[in-house]
Amino acid sequence: MADALLKVTDVCAGYGRGDIIHEVSLEAHAGQIATIIGPNGAGKSTVIKTIAGVLRRRTGSIIVDGQEIGGLGASDVARRGVSFVPQEANVFRQLTVTENLQMGAWTDRANYSERLARVHGLFPVLKERATTRAGNLSGGQRQMVAFGMALMVDPQVLLLDEPSAGLSPVMVEQMFDTVREVNATGIAVLMVEQNAIQALRISHHGYVMAAGQIVLADNAANLLDNEEVSELYLGTRA
Amino acid sequence: MNMQLFVNGIVNAALIAPPAIAFSLLFGVMRFPNFAIGGYITAGAFAAYAFNVQLGLPLLASAVAAMALTGFIVWLSDIIVFKPMRGHGPVTLLVVSIALTLILEHIIRIIYSAEVRGFDIPLQRPVKFAGIRITYEQMDIIALALAVAVATHLLLRFTNIGKAMRATADNPVLAEVRGINTGLVIGFTWLFCGALFGLTGVLAGLDLVIEPLLGWNLTIPIFAAAILGGIGSPYGAMLGAVMVGMAEELTVLVLPSSYKVGVGFMIIAVLLLARPHGLLGQPEIRK
Amino acid sequence: MSAYLISMATYVGFFMILAIALNLQWGMTGMVNFGIAGFYALGAYSSGLLTVKAGWPVGFAMPAAAVVGIAAGALVALLSIRLREDFLAIVTLGFGELIRLIALNEDEITEGPRGLKIDARPFADMFDRTTYPIVYLAMVLAVVALAFFIAERIRRSPMGRSLRAIREDDVVAEVLGKNVLRHRVQVFAIGAGFMGAAGALYAHYVQNISPEVFMPMVAIFIWMSVIVGGAGNNWGLLLGAGIVMAILEGSRFMGDFIDFLDAEKLSAIRVILIGVLLIIILRVRPRGLMPEPRFRYGRSPGGGSSTADAQS
Structure with missing residues (x-):
C-alpha cells in the first residue's frame, strides 16, 4: 500500500x-x-x-x-x-450561502466557478438558496453548506x-x-x-x-x- | 423652525454614523465595547489640527493625513494594549479601554492644554434656503458620512477582505478553519475603524470645536446609535445614528440643549429595556 | 503637615467607602458599575441641598443621602438587571453623566458650575477648629468600618454565596433556584447607598461641591482601587484605595522637582500614570495584589475550573 x-x-x-x-x-x-x-x-x-x-x-x-x-x-x-468540517457552528450564519462557499475557497480561488458548479451539483438546494443567510437555513441545509464549503478547495x-x-x-x-x-x-x-x-x-x-x-x-x-x-x-x- | 431642527438632526446623524459603524465593526470582531473611541476621535481631531494649522497643509490633505495617523494609532493601541490581553473577559477589556481613552485624552492635554481650537479655514456664510440655515462644512459632513456608509457597504459586501471581516466577526474559529488569517483581518479592522475615527475627529472639529473632551462627548451618542442598531451590525449602526442624531436635536423642543448627551443615554436605557439586542441585532447565544 | 495627612486620610476614607461599594456590586456579583460618580454626586447634592435649601439638620440630611443612593441604585438595577455586563457598563456610565448634567444645568437649584456652598457640618459646634478635622476623619473611618462590616456580613451570608454563584455563572445560579434578580437589585442598591453616604461625607467635608468633581474619572480611580486590591476581597481594596491615593497625591509632589510642569500638566500626568498602571496591573496580575480566596460552589462532575478563572 x-x-x-x-x-x-x-x-x-x-x-x-x-x-x-x-x-x-x-x-x-x-x-x-x-x-x-x-x-x-x-x-x-x-x-x-x-x-x-x-x-x-x-x-x-x-x-x-x-x-x-x-x-x-x-x-x-x-x-x-486539509479541509475540516466542524460538527457545530460550521457555517457563517450572517453570510449568504454563496458567500459561505466563497469563504470555503479562501485559500485557493483558482477554478472557483468550476468548484461552485460541482458543489451545486452535489447539493442543488444550495443554488436555489444562494442568497439566503446561512443562519436562516434548516439544519440539514446548513450541513450541506458546511460540507460544500470544505469542497470549495480541492x-x-x-x-x-x-x-x-x-x-x-x-x-x-x-x-x-x-x-x-x-x-x-x-x-x-x-x-x-x-x-x-x-x-x-x-x-x-x-x-x-x-x-x-x-x-x-x-x-x-x-x-x-x-x-x-x-x-x-x-x-x-x- | 422645525425644518431647521430636522437639518440639524441630519448633520448630527452624519457626525455619529461613521464612528458608530466603526464601533460596531470593532465590536463584531473584538466582542467588547471599546470606550477608547473617545480618545481615538480626539486624537484624530488634533492630528488634523496639527497638519492643518501647525504645518499649514490644506484641510483636505490634513484630513487624509489625520485619518492615516489615527488609523495607525488605533492599530498600535491594539498591538500594545489589547492584543496581549486576548481571552480576557469583556469587562477587563472595557476597563482597559477606559484607561486608554483617559491616557490619550490627557496626552493631548499635556501637548495642547484644554484650550479650544479650530481649523484654519475661511469663514463662509451659511447657505440659506427656504428659511433653513446650513453651513458648507455641514454639507461636507453629510456628504462624507454618506460616502463612508456607501464605501463600508461596498467593502463588506463585495471585497474579499470585507467578507473575511464579516466571517471573522461571525465565527472566528470557522474562519481560521477555512484558512482565513484572522490575525490579519483583525489588524485590518482596527486600521479601517481607526481611519473612520480619525475622520470623525476631523468632521467633529469642523462642526464643533477642537478640545480634549471632543471625543468623550460623542461617546455616549455613538454607543446609543450602535446599540440601537444592534451592536455588531454596521447597517444597524447607520440607522441608529440617524435616529439618535434626530432625537438629540428634536429634544431641543422640550429640553434645554445642554441635555443632548442625556438623550443618548435615555435612548440606550429605554431601548435596552425593550429589546436587549438592539433593533437589527440578533440575540447572542449565551454560553 | 499633619493637617495634610489627616486630610489625605479622609480622602482615602471616601475612596474606601466607594471601593467597598463597588466591590459589593462588581467584585461579588459581577455587576458592572461605571456610574460611581453619579451615585457619589447624588449623595453629595442630596445632603447638600437638603441642608442648604430645605434647612434640614445635617444629622438627617446625611442618612437621607444614603437612602437616595439606595433608591437610585435600586432603580438603575431594576432597569438594567437583564443586561449583559458590558451593556450595564454603558447604562451606568450614562447614568453618571446624566446626574452630572443635571447638576450642571439645573443651576437654579444646584448652583451649577458656580458650586454649591454648604455650611452645615456634623458636630461642628462641639469641637474647636484644630480638633474637628480629626473628628471628621474618625466619622469617615466609622462609616468605612460600618460599610466594611456590612459588606463582610453579606459576603459570608448565604446570600453572599449565591451572589458569587451568580457572578460565576448566572444560568447556573438560576437553575440552583436562587432568587437572582432580587439579590442583584438588593446588592446593587446597598452599594449605591454606600456611594451616596460617601458623597454626603464628601460634601460636608469640602463644603463646596460642583459638577466638575463628579467626572467619570472617579469611577476609574475606584475601579483601580478594587482591581489593584483584588476583586471580591474587602481587605485588598482597602489597600488598593490607599495605593491609588498615594499615586494621586505622590505625583503632586513631582511639581516640586520638575518645575517646567504647570498644575494642569501635572494633573494630566497623574491621570496618565493611573491609566498606565491600571492596564499593567490588569495584564500582569488580573486578580489583583490580594486575590479573593478561591471559592467553590457546586462544581460540575466533569471538573475543570470555571471560565472566569481560566484567564491567567
Whole structure:
C-alpha cells in the first residue's frame, strides 16, 4: 500500500492542563475513508480538531503528504490542503450561502466557478438558496453548506466531525453517499461518527477509541464483524 | 423652525454614523465595547489640527493625513494594549479601554492644554434656503458620512477582505478553519475603524470645536446609535445614528440643549429595556 | 503637615467607602458599575441641598443621602438587571453623566458650575477648629468600618454565596433556584447607598461641591482601587484605595522637582500614570495584589475550573 496521505503518530492533546487524547496514532490514505468510532467523551472530536489545528497538539507528529503540520494553527493547516468540517457552528450564519462557499475557497480561488458548479451539483438546494443567510437555513441545509464549503478547495484530506449529526435518516443516507462520491475523486477522508454501522459500511478503515486512546484499529469490514466491537459500540445504534 | 431642527438632526446623524459603524465593526470582531473611541476621535481631531494649522497643509490633505495617523494609532493601541490581553473577559477589556481613552485624552492635554481650537479655514456664510440655515462644512459632513456608509457597504459586501471581516466577526474559529488569517483581518479592522475615527475627529472639529473632551462627548451618542442598531451590525449602526442624531436635536423642543448627551443615554436605557439586542441585532447565544 | 495627612486620610476614607461599594456590586456579583460618580454626586447634592435649601439638620440630611443612593441604585438595577455586563457598563456610565448634567444645568437649584456652598457640618459646634478635622476623619473611618462590616456580613451570608454563584455563572445560579434578580437589585442598591453616604461625607467635608468633581474619572480611580486590591476581597481594596491615593497625591509632589510642569500638566500626568498602571496591573496580575480566596460552589462532575478563572 502507498504511503498514507495523513499520518498521525503518538499525538497527545487537550484543553487546560490535562490531556484528553493520549498517544493517538492513525492514518488515512488517498481515495480511502477512515472512520473513528467510540463512545461519547472518548476524545474522537478532539483527535480531529487537533489534526485540523483548532487545538494544538502537545506532543507527537501529524504529517500530511510528507510534511509536518503538527503545531500549525488552523488557517495554516487549511493552506496545506486539509479541509475540516466542524460538527457545530460550521457555517457563517450572517453570510449568504454563496458567500459561505466563497469563504470555503479562501485559500485557493483558482477554478472557483468550476468548484461552485460541482458543489451545486452535489447539493442543488444550495443554488436555489444562494442568497439566503446561512443562519436562516434548516439544519440539514446548513450541513450541506458546511460540507460544500470544505469542497470549495480541492483538499487532499477531508476531516469530518460527525457529518450525520442532526440529520434525518434519509439525509444521513444522502450525506454518506456524498462522502463516498467525494472520496472517489482521490481525497483521503477521516471522519468521526456516532452512526457507527453506516459509517463503517462506507469506510475502508476503522479506529475504535475509548478514554482518549485508540483501542482497536482494523479493516472496516473486520470491525463490523468483530463481536466485541458490535456489542460495545454498535449494538445500541443498530 | 422645525425644518431647521430636522437639518440639524441630519448633520448630527452624519457626525455619529461613521464612528458608530466603526464601533460596531470593532465590536463584531473584538466582542467588547471599546470606550477608547473617545480618545481615538480626539486624537484624530488634533492630528488634523496639527497638519492643518501647525504645518499649514490644506484641510483636505490634513484630513487624509489625520485619518492615516489615527488609523495607525488605533492599530498600535491594539498591538500594545489589547492584543496581549486576548481571552480576557469583556469587562477587563472595557476597563482597559477606559484607561486608554483617559491616557490619550490627557496626552493631548499635556501637548495642547484644554484650550479650544479650530481649523484654519475661511469663514463662509451659511447657505440659506427656504428659511433653513446650513453651513458648507455641514454639507461636507453629510456628504462624507454618506460616502463612508456607501464605501463600508461596498467593502463588506463585495471585497474579499470585507467578507473575511464579516466571517471573522461571525465565527472566528470557522474562519481560521477555512484558512482565513484572522490575525490579519483583525489588524485590518482596527486600521479601517481607526481611519473612520480619525475622520470623525476631523468632521467633529469642523462642526464643533477642537478640545480634549471632543471625543468623550460623542461617546455616549455613538454607543446609543450602535446599540440601537444592534451592536455588531454596521447597517444597524447607520440607522441608529440617524435616529439618535434626530432625537438629540428634536429634544431641543422640550429640553434645554445642554441635555443632548442625556438623550443618548435615555435612548440606550429605554431601548435596552425593550429589546436587549438592539433593533437589527440578533440575540447572542449565551454560553 | 499633619493637617495634610489627616486630610489625605479622609480622602482615602471616601475612596474606601466607594471601593467597598463597588466591590459589593462588581467584585461579588459581577455587576458592572461605571456610574460611581453619579451615585457619589447624588449623595453629595442630596445632603447638600437638603441642608442648604430645605434647612434640614445635617444629622438627617446625611442618612437621607444614603437612602437616595439606595433608591437610585435600586432603580438603575431594576432597569438594567437583564443586561449583559458590558451593556450595564454603558447604562451606568450614562447614568453618571446624566446626574452630572443635571447638576450642571439645573443651576437654579444646584448652583451649577458656580458650586454649591454648604455650611452645615456634623458636630461642628462641639469641637474647636484644630480638633474637628480629626473628628471628621474618625466619622469617615466609622462609616468605612460600618460599610466594611456590612459588606463582610453579606459576603459570608448565604446570600453572599449565591451572589458569587451568580457572578460565576448566572444560568447556573438560576437553575440552583436562587432568587437572582432580587439579590442583584438588593446588592446593587446597598452599594449605591454606600456611594451616596460617601458623597454626603464628601460634601460636608469640602463644603463646596460642583459638577466638575463628579467626572467619570472617579469611577476609574475606584475601579483601580478594587482591581489593584483584588476583586471580591474587602481587605485588598482597602489597600488598593490607599495605593491609588498615594499615586494621586505622590505625583503632586513631582511639581516640586520638575518645575517646567504647570498644575494642569501635572494633573494630566497623574491621570496618565493611573491609566498606565491600571492596564499593567490588569495584564500582569488580573486578580489583583490580594486575590479573593478561591471559592467553590457546586462544581460540575466533569471538573475543570470555571471560565472566569481560566484567564491567567
